[in-house]
Amino acid sequence: QQQVKQSPQSLIVQKGGISIINCAYENTAFDYFPWYQQFPGKGPALLIAIRPDVSEKKEGRFTISFNKSAKQFSLHIMDSQPGDSATYFCAASILTGGGNKLTFGTGTQLKVEL
């Protein structure tokens, strides 16, 4: 059972456009939602994260939108650049003591074309 569902599987965006990746979760105990970025041949790296007590978090060109009632969150990449071409994973975690276990979505392969 996939606890975190991610879409689309792949995405092609023109340079300067907006990339949008969506995730939905089922377990209401999740209370931390990070996004990871992975380049080919590398391990994932934390990009941006949000807690459910806020509806939006922005860091540079990257924004997370969070809808607690719908149990959905999304990543928006503004002014997408070829260097943003990577695989993006949403994830969810429960912040109990020592609670760093991550449940990942299936990933979105983003390609930004010139």
Next chain:
Amino acid sequence: NAGVTQTPKFQVLKTGQSMTLQCAQDMNHEYMSWYRQDPGMGLRLIHYSVGAGITDQGEVPNGYNVSRSTTEDFPLRLLSAAPSQTSVYFCASSYVAGGSYNEQFFGPGTRLTVL
């Protein structure tokens, strides 16, 4: 700091062979974990540890063993490799602090093929 290191980078095994994937971190992190990454399935947690001598199972533990004798090292053992264990394996580590998320730092991965 080297961060999280993994060896080997690539490995080919025959069905039934055993091997150990090595993971080490030099950040004095209490929490260490192993994930496997398969196409279309994201990363799935295999085993994790919150400190030396303490390990627990994740989502897909079958076929894998772990131990944590030191803070720095967290090896993953495949006792009898199966083709279904063909995957890319990532080790990750982080601090542990109750009530707050601690960023997990991932290693570069080990690509394992079981024939």
